[in-house]
Amino acid sequence: MQPARMPQSAVPYVYTAIAPTHDWLAVWVEAKARAFGLHQLAVQNGEHVLEVAVGTGLSFPRLVAANPDGWTEGLDRTPAMLRQTTRRMQNAPHTQFGLRLGDAYALPYPDNSFDAVLNSYMFDMLPVADFATVLREFRRVLKPGGRCVCINMTVPTHWTERLWDTIYALFPPLLGGCRGITLAPSMRKAGFADVQRTRIVERTFPSEVVVGRAS
Numbered sequence: 334m335q336p337a338r339m340p341q342s343a344v345p346y347v348y349t350a351i352a353p354t355h356d357w358l359a360v361w362v363e364a365k366a367r368a369f370g371l372h373q374l375a376v377q378n379g380e381h382v383l384e385v386a387v388g389t390g391l392s393f394p395r396l397v398a399a400n401p402d403g404w405t406e407g408l409d410r411t412p413a414m415l416r417q418t419t420r421r422m423q424n425a426p427h428t429q430f431g432l433r434l435g436d437a438y439a440l441p442y443p444d445n446s447f448d449a450v451l452n453s454y455m456f457d458m459l460p461v462a463d464f465a466t467v468l469r470e471f472r473r474v475l476k477p478g479g480r481c482v483c484i485n486m487t488v489p490t491h492w493t494e495r496l497w498d499t500i501y502a503l504f505p506p507l508l509g510g511c512r513g514i515t516l517a518p519s520m521r522k523a524g525f526a527d528v529q530r531t532r533i534v535e536r537t538f539p540s541e542v543v544v545g546r547a548s
């Protein structure tokens with residue numbers, strides 16, 4: 334695992350620049366992992382659901398559509414990314430959702446608020462030393478037994494997958510500061526139970542979908 338080379342303080346600047354073009358690469362290499370992650374989250378109508386680092390909202394409409402009578406909350410620390418989600422949701426058929434600016438390190442929600450938390454392609458830009466801290470914050474806002482699904486760029490196991498970590502090593506902002514990581518050990522360390530990891534490669538881009546249950 335390479336060390337994180339883009340400081341959190343750079344995130345709003347880098348993602349303000351990336352916001353208009355973020356989805357080009359994301360829909361090309363992350364669609365399968367995203368679809369699998371949403372399937373694993375298995376949102377039920379009537380639940381309280383949170384997506385941390387909602388970004389441009391590539392998953393958000395699907396969360397809201399699965400939960401028309403519940404409440405779905407999306408949070409991100411970059412206003413430009415959040416604006417893309419707001420635009421995407423303008424004509425959504427369901428209105429039971431909220432979007433807010435916030436930080437995954439200090440979620441602005443009380444303990445035991447959510448049945449399910451989704452997060453995609455955010456931990457892969459954080460320092461490994463922070464993984465368990467942020468995951469404990471996810472666990473805090475989840476109800477006991479609540480589901481957590483995290484999707485990340487993961488470490489390469491085949492030479493064709495190394496291209497992406499090489500791009501990161503040369504110029505981290507080109508990949509939005511994301512490098513291959515393995516989150517499952519930190520999820521266990523943060524107190525999640527039944528942790529399971531699935532590896533999904535799309536067009537040589539390696540992702541992992543890590544699932545856990547708040548205990």
Ligand SMILES: C[S@@+](CC[C@H](N)C(=O)[O-])C[C@H]1O[C@@H](n2cnc3c(N)ncnc32)[C@H](O)[C@@H]1O
Nearest residue numbers: 348386387388409410411414436437453454455
């Ligand atoms: C690669 S994008 C992924 C966006 C979306 N989850 C997706 O899968 O398309 C990473 C997102 O994480 C957000 N982010 C990074 N650090 C964050 C933090 N500490 N708290 C909340 N959002 C954060 C960025 O602003 C950006 O929108």
